[in-house]
Amino acid sequence: MTLPQTPGKAPAGADDIRGAVLQFLREKTLATPATDQDLFASGVVSSMFAMEMVVFLEQSYQVTIIGGDLKIDNFRTVDAMTELVLRLRDASDS
């Protein structure tokens, strides 16, 4: 599935993705975690919320997170989520 990109606009880079994930977390949890902070261990998010993050990333970056990628370690930190989005997007581009 590919949605039309805004013409002339470069795809989101790591910093953009990190920023968007942090903003999403701020809106939903009122917390601003460090990008390498374990969100589950520190109680910032619940397991119910983890699925909201999956859907948020899929809808924001037109990626599909399935199979072995659908595991909690990929959503444990803002950095891990950013890395996952970049990897899935690169894979779908090539």
Place this chain on the structure above:
Amino acid sequence: MAADQTDHRLAILGGGVMGTGIATLALGHGIPVVLVDVSEEVLNRTRANVALQLRHAALMGALPAGRPTGELITSTSVQDAGDATAVIEAVTESPELKAKVLAEMSAAARPGTAIVSNTSGIPIDEMAAWVARGDELIGTHFMNPPYLIKMVEVIRGSRTGDSVMAAVTGLLGSLGRRAIVVRDAPGFVTSRLLHPMINRAAQVVADGTATVEDVDALMEGCLGHPTGPLRTADLIGLDNLADSLQVLYERTGDESCRPCELLVAKVREGSLGRKTGQGFYSYGKTPS
């Protein structure tokens, strides 16, 4: 040795929060499910929620590896659930509705099929009068979400037969759940303890003693409650909670079970907890 999961064919009555979650649990463990509810509209929503929850369960590592997902069939008729090996009733916590649905299902099921009610608190012995063969009825009280919480309260009524008891224990084993069997009473163990406590927690907020957040924080931080009573209430669903409290109040006369005004008001305005995006807490625009 536990029975092979392919031996089971589960029917689930009701596509609400618990019916959906139990369906996810079964399908994720490779057990086929026929899910029955009143309208195609409800069933479409249930199918979408099951798909989302199967992903949630996978995300949390809660499903056995290498087991193909069971087939989900949805229907508006209990007749389509007639060949199930076990039936789990998970309709709204109203004695009148449960009586009607259980009578219909019991008439359609083959004699000997375990009829399981996922009631939060209606005594199993009371419900046994609503089915064709009272020895086939047993209670299971799954917690939400059923696919993440491994323990299940099982209620053995005074008429529940040994074969049904064994069948349900086997089914729960195939679902990777641990059962604790208790005797029959209004609210059993978990609802009898938890529901009045949540009701009191809401009353404490209504009295202005503390905020919702602080009540939960104290119960978590001082008393080790995993999520706090009011966040738990939102997860249960405030309509279900109020219905269950009413059931308890009518059968025990315990004033602490009379649904408090704040809870009743939230139900009246449609703030039912996580499933509507708003309860004691706000969950944004995407109910989950």
